[in-house]
Amino acid sequence: MDAESRLQELGILKEIAELLNKGKDTDEILSDVLAKLLHVTGLKTGWIFLIGPDGFYTLSAKKELPEALSRSNFAPMCSGDCWCIERYTDGRLDKATNIIECKRLEDAILNNLGDTGSLTHHATVPLRAGDEKFGLLNVGSPHKTHFDKEELALLESVALQIGSSLKRIKLAQQEQELALTAERNRLARDLHDSVNQLLFSVSLTAKGGAAMAESAEIKETFSYIQELAQEALNEMRALIWQLKPRGLENGIVSALRGYAQMLGLELEMRVKGIVNLPGKIEEGIWRIGQEAMANCKKHSGQDKIVIELAAVKNNVVLEIRDPGCGFHFDEKNEMPSLGLKSMKDRTEGLDGQFWIESTAGAGTRLIAIIPI
Numbered sequence: 001m002d003a004e005s006r007l008q009e010l011g012i013l014k015e016i017a018e019l020l021n022k023g024k025d026t027d028e029i030l031s032d033v034l035a036k037l038l039h040v041t042g043l044k045t046g047w048i049f050l051i052g053p054d055g056f057y058t059l060s061a062k063k064e065l066p067e068a069l070s071r072s073n074f075a076p077m078c079s080g081d082c083w084c085i086e087r088y089t090d091g092r093l094d095k096a097t098n099i100i101e102c103k104r105l106e107d108a109i110l111n112n113l114g115d116t117g118s119l120t121h122h123a124t125v126p127l128r129a130g131d132e133k134f135g136l137l138n139v140g141s142p143h144k145t146h147f148d149k150e151e152l153a154l155l156e157s158v159a160l161q162i163g164s165s166l167k168r169i170k171l172a173q174q175e176q177e178l179a180l181t182a183e184r185n186r187l188a189r190d191l192h193d194s195v196n197q198l199l200f201s202v203s204l205t206a207k208g209g210a211a212m213a214e215s216a217e218i219k220e221t222f223s224y225i226q227e228l229a230q231e232a233l234n235e236m237r238a239l240i241w242q243l244k245p246r247g248l249e250n251g252i253v254s255a256l257r258g259y260a261q262m263l264g265l266e267l268e269m270r271v272k273g274i275v276n277l278p279g280k281i282e283e284g285i286w287r288i289g290q291e292a293m294a295n296c297k298k299h300s301g302q303d304k305i306v307i308e309l310a311a312v313k314n315n316v317v318l319e320i321r322d323p324g325c326g327f328h329f330d331e332k333n334e335m336p337s338l339g340l341k342s343m344k345d346r347t348e349g350l351d352g353q354f355w356i357e358s359t360a361g362a363g364t365r366l367i368a369i370i371p372i
Contacts (some may be wrong), residue, residue: 015036015040016033016036016037016158016161017161019032019033019036020033020161020162020164020165021165026050026060026166026169027060027061029165029169030048030060030061030162031061031062031063033061033158033162034046034047034048034061034062034063034137035063037139037158038063038064038139041139041151041154042141043139043140043141043144044064044117044119044140044141044142045063045064045065045066045117045119045122045139045140045141046061046062046063046064046137046138046139046140047059047061047062047063047065047077047138048060048061048062048127048135048136048137048138048162049085049135049136049138050127050134050135050166051085051088051089051133051134051135051136054372055085055089056314056371056372057085057135058078059074059077059078060135062074062077065077066105066114066115066116066117066119067114067115067116067117068105068108068109068113068114068115068116068117069104069105069108069116071113071114076104076107076108076113077104080104080107081103082102082103082104083100083101083103084097084100084122084124084136084138085136087100088124088126088133088135088136093124093126093136094126095125095126095156096123096124096125096147096152096153096155096156096159097123097124097125097152098123098146098147098152099121099122099123099145099146099147100121100122100123100124101120101121102119102120102121102122102140105119105120117142118142118143119140119141119142120143120145121140121144121145122138122139122140123138123139123140123147123151123152123155124136124137124138125137125138125152125155125156125158125159126159126163127159127162127163127166128159128160128163129160129163129164129166129167130167132163132167133163134162134163134166134167135166137155137158137159137162139155191236191239191240192240195236196233196236196237196240199229199232199233199236200229200233202225202229203226203229203230203233206222206223206225206226206229207222207226209222209225210222210223210226237262238262238263238294252277252282252285252286252289252309253269253271253309255286256269256286256289256293256307257269259289259290259293260293260305263293263294263297264297264303265293265296265297265303265304265305266303266304266305267293267305267306267307268304268305268306268307269306269307269309270306270307270308270309270310271308271309271310272308272309272310272311273310273311273312277316277372278372280350281316281350281370281372284346284347284349284350284370285309285316285318285368285370287342287346288318288320288343288346288347288366288368289307289318289320291339291340291342291343292305292307292320292343292366293305294339295337295339295340296322296324296364299324299325299327300322300323300324300325300326300363300364301324301325302322302323302324302325304322304323305320305321305322306319306320306321306322307319307320308320308321311372312369314371314372315352315369315370315371315372316369316370316372317367317368317369318366318367318368318369318370319365319366319367319368320365320366320367321363321364321365321366322363322364323363324363324364325360325361325363326358326359326360326361326362326363326364327358327360327364328358328359328360329356329357329358329359340356343366343368347368347369347370350370350371351370351371352368352369352370352371353368353369354366354367354368354369355367
């Protein structure tokens with residue numbers, strides 16, 4: 001490589017490094033980096049798959065995909081197997097490869113699924129940082145069936161930069177989650193040691209006052225104060241549970257059962273096909289279940305609730321039902337309560353789908369489907 005080409009390559013790597021260090025939103029960063037890479041190399045098309053340890057992949061960035069691959073909201077790119085992902089998953093793909101014929105394009109041509117834009121091949125490069133792998137960078141151009149050594153070396157350098165950035169983002173998210181957990185634990189401890197104890201003292205004092213009072217009117221006032229203090233104490237204990245869930249270390253089922261028992265609900269729990277869930281998803285399900293049970297206790301008029309948790313393909317399905325009074329719900333309108341909106345937001349924050357089925361007098365059914 002001559003000096004001019006080397007300087008050009010260093011310039012490309014510098015521009016991409018600047019993009020990678022700009023933000024924390026993974027999809028946005030990958031999209032910007034892919035656009036920059038295609039622009040400076042003169043390549044036409046590219047896409048990035050992020051791949052989890054279980055082999056489940058998502059299309060996180062794409063530029064100028066032909067009609068055959070972009071139809072139906074990029075459906076051909078979001079499911080099914082292909083050679084680059086198979087080789088990545090089984091460990092055969094560990095460096096920039098020249099060149100992989102695209103099975104997705106071959107299938108599109110075979111089934112007449114649309115114009116491929118004369119794209120038939122692509123180079124593929126694993127995204128990695130040290131021994132940790134994150135996914136694949138794929139690039140190509142119409143009629144291009146070969147990448148030379150310099151092109152592959154550049155792609156591999158860019159892929160290493162992307163992998164390092166993904167590692168940085170992952171570590172930052174883990175640090176943020178640990179800090180948030182620590183703050184929740186501190187707040188739960190402070191509430192227990194201060195407000196919780198004060199409410200307990202108020203309840204005992206009111207009970208003593210009611211026992212000592214001679215006037216019926218004063219007795220009734222003290223009894224009312226005791227009831228209010230006890231209700232506030234119950235609310236505080238529920239809040240502490242939400243901040244610092246006892247039992248989650250023993251799994252989501254144990255935590256949900258414990259919370260139902262604390263609320264005085266009769267919980268029927270059904271689990272199918274679930275072994276281990278990622279921590280973030282487990283906590284999301286825990287929070288959704290908490291909110292649903294609290295709503296049931298406050299509004300349904302029933303003390304029975306059914307929670308079903310099942311693994312279906314690459315998703316976990318959470319279904320919560322109660323036989324209570326229900327309510328009128330039109331899915332075209334906004335969520336009728338902050339609690340329901342919170343459950344929907346938590347589900348969508350995990351890239352899932354959430355919906356409600358409820359009719360006045362006929363109970364309520366909540367469903368959350370979250371990819372794993």
